Amino acid sequence: xxxxxxxxxxxxxxxxxxxxxxxxxxxxxxxxxxxxxxxxxxxxxxxxxxxxxxxxxxxxxxxxxxxxxxxxxxxxxxxxxxxxxxxxxxxxxxxxxxxxxxxxxxxxxxxxxxxxxxxxxxxxxxxxxxxxxxxxxxxxxxxxxxxxxxxxxxxxxxxxxxxxxxxxxxxxxxxxxxxxxxxxxxxxxxxxxxxxxxxxxxxxxxxxxxxxxxxxxxxxxxxxxxxxxxxxxxxxxxxxxxxxxxxxxxxxxxxxxxxxxxxxxxxxxxxxxxxx
Ligand SMILES: C[S@@+](CC[C@H](N)C(=O)[O-])C[C@H]1O[C@@H](n2cnc3c(N)ncnc32)[C@H](O)[C@@H]1O
Numbered sequence: 488x489x490x491x492x493x494x495x496x497x498x499x500x501x502x503x504x505x506x507x508x509x510x511x512x513x514x515x516x517x518x519x520x521x522x523x524x525x526x527x528x529x530x531x532x533x534x535x536x537x538x539x540x541x542x543x544x545x546x547x548x549x550x551x552x553x554x555x556x557x558x559x560x561x562x563x564x565x566x567x568x569x570x571x572x573x574x575x576x577x578x579x580x581x582x583x584x585x586x587x588x589x590x591x592x593x594x595x596x597x598x599x600x601x602x603x604x605x606x607x608x609x610x611x612x613x614x615x616x617x618x619x620x621x622x623x624x625x626x627x628x629x630x631x632x633x634x635x636x637x638x639x640x641x642x643x644x645x646x647x648x649x650x651x652x653x654x655x656x657x658x659x660x661x662x663x664x665x666x667x668x669x670x671x672x673x674x675x676x677x678x679x680x681x682x683x684x685x686x687x688x689x690x691x692x693x694x695x696x697x698x699x700x701x702x703x704x705x706x707x708x709x710x711x712x713x714x715x716x717x718x719x720x721x722x723x724x725x726x727x728x729x730x731x732x733x734x735x736x737x738x739x740x741x742x743x744x745x746x747x748x749x750x751x752x753x754x755x756x757x758x759x760x761x762x763x
Pocket of ligand 1: 521540579580582584585586601602603604607634637652653657658
């Protein structure tokens with residue numbers, strides 16, 4: 488990546504590749520990068536304030552905008568609904584299961600959670616135990632995988648939606664691309680990814696405390712192209728307190744968005760005709 492950036496101590500990097508070479512450029516450094524990242528979260532309390540960095544108050548606007556986005560994309564991807572089969576989601580870097588509990592479990596028959604920090608995953612398992620949420624006979628949290636994204640490969644065509652929020656910044660560019668390449672296999676036909684992330688104004692910002700990077704929209708788009716993923720829908724999060732990073736939601740598909748086909752057929756329909 489030829490975009491520059493800086494770290495949280497104000498140090499500049501000419502390109503992201505320079506930064507990655509320094510932070511994770513050989514197997515030992517890479518192990519260290521991931522050890523530090525997970526180590527940081529292992530020291531954080533399993534609570535809403537903990538996983539939201541002291542901003543538990545963003546939970547409500549976050550869930551509201553995520554729900555509107557999910558509803559819109561589901562209705563466009565599955566206009567006639569999905570009959571005769573359970574619909575299934577994966578919550579990546581799920582933390583204490585905040586998103587599953589407040590959103591995914593209401594829309595999906597089965598939700599799997601993937602989280603490398605065991606005390607977060609245990610908290611999720613407790614909150615999501617049958618009886619602790621509505622309709623638990625038809626909406627269930629099924630699998631709790633204690634693993635990081637870079638080591639995970641989903642079962643083939645298990646998921647309608649793979650939700651990845653506020654955790655992809657822990658992955659190097661290389662592991663970002665290989666994660667999405669493996670995860671694509673886990674999508675059912677018509678399935679999609681939702682990536683919800685903080686957005687840097689330009690380039691990237693490296694956080695030295697939890698070993699994560701915040702990427703710009705342009706940086707993300709470069710990575711999506713490397714993964715051969717298409718942006719089906721994109722939306723800005725609204726209603727967060729001043730001073731936080733901007734946040735975007737991307738719905739990503741392996742097929743070209745329909746709009747492209749519509750535009751092509753519109754172009755065909757509008758082309759000049761020879762009148763005899
Ligand atoms: C800011 S919290 C967000 C949790 C949850 N997605 C939410 O929005 O409530 C970041 C989460 O990413 C997890 N995480 C850290 N490194 C990860 C990795 N390599 N793969 C997957 N998740 C990771 C942390 O353990 C933590 O639960």
